[in-house]
Amino acid sequence: MLARQRQAIILEEARRDGAVRVSDLVVKLGVSDMTVRRDLDVLAGRGLVEKVYGGATSMMGKSTDEPGFEAKSVRQRAQKNAIASMAATLVRPGTAIGLSAGTTTWTLAHALDSVPGLTIVTNSIQVADVLRASGQSDRTVVLTGGVRTPSDALVGPVAVHSLRTLHLDLVFLGVHGMSESAGFTTPNLTESETDRALVEAGRKLIVLADHTKWGVVGISTIADLNEADTVVSDAGLPQSARDVLTERVGELMIAPVPGADELPEESAC
Template identity: 50%
Template sequence: MAELLPAQRHRHIVGEVERQGQVRVAELAAQLSVSEMTVRRDLTFLAGDGILIKVHGGAMKEGSTTSSEPGFATKLGLQTGEKERIAARAAGLVHPGMSLALNSGTTTFALAHHCTSIDDLTVVTNSPRIAQVFYDADNASQTVVLTGGVRTPSDALVGPIALGAVAQLHVDLYIMGVHGMTAEHGFTTPNMQEAHVNREFLRAAGRTAVVADHAKWGVTGLCTIAPLDAVDTVVTDERLPRAAVEHLENTVGEVLIAAPEKASDTPTGSEA
């Protein structure tokens, strides 16, 4: 694309911040075909005018905080292509006869659709939407356990009832969606009660994996769920910056990159 004038870049950046809530420097640089240094200068200018708030690695909408929690429907329309490819890749970790735990999230929701044909699964989840995916598939060989609890904006069931249910369980594999992941703060969520349930799932699992698209890197939620080295596998997409991949490879037992999108595929939008 032709080089844009600063005012044109600023309009694009503001539009992305309004649409997503949070944006990453690397993503904006790719969209605008400019250097990351140029994007950082643009963010500094816009932050100086009070239009957005600069954060580590990007910016967020004025008024957004680490405790901001987008609703499930909002997140469902973001990074759809990446989430679908990550889900398909993560489904390879799931085998017949397993006990599988899935937390609430749009990537784990996509993953659920890939697991409905796997026989003899016992699925434990704190997501009514994920439970419904398995119920609708009507695979008689599968058992679905839905924890009780109080519903959050991201459609997770949390609180003492959810914690009590998970505390009694031992599962073969827990696959967790997250709000953000950073080298400094690990895997995070904006909801403290979800963090408690996610930690309990981690404790209950023999093996653990995180599914997170590239836009989650550098994003920090209010509460840390666990450090990066607390999980065995991270499944992500090919747009995660190489430096982030290398850091994950040095801290996590295994990093799986979902197959890149084919040139003929329809491009998808960006996320927070």
């Protein structure tokens, strides 16, 4: 078994159970104690687990943890770029689309420069800044207004009221986490209400979520898995997650990450 395959299994175990023991992993994986510890060092270095005596704990965090925009923008850059490039192919010239707040939708905003005639509605200050900086004269950008969150989203009654008067062709939703039981979630209660209004404004919902979002649960559900017409993720998404999403969502699109070695589907993470 390749090192990345072992690490994928270890991470999935940690996320499912909250923690893993070196002794248990030695038996499960059929490798030495030293090999397991090296794998845990790699995962800890990537910020995915925290090493403790005799094993490691998951770094999924509390359901209300919400890193700021700058902190999130440096995570999984290659994956987000790949997801954004694939998502941009779904946008047709002259359509009206919605972009939620988040670093993956912010990355998508950069990828939309080649699509003419768009009307783009967003509750994200960061996304709006990117779109306006493009200087395209045939583009209309609508910023909802509202109260600013740590992730630079505009939320609350003003944002919700604005969104409930609109009708969009596509809505692209960035999420804090996704799981089989909780669906697509956020750690911010007020932001979830605004995101739900954005989802309801669109004819089709496209969720953008890299593989690290699987198994992460925020305090509030934005939408159930079966409400998504499309989910765009990256090649690191575990096969168990792919099976669930393929069954529950309209379409699952997997974006290849240039320069990254893809894992076999049964052990991807």
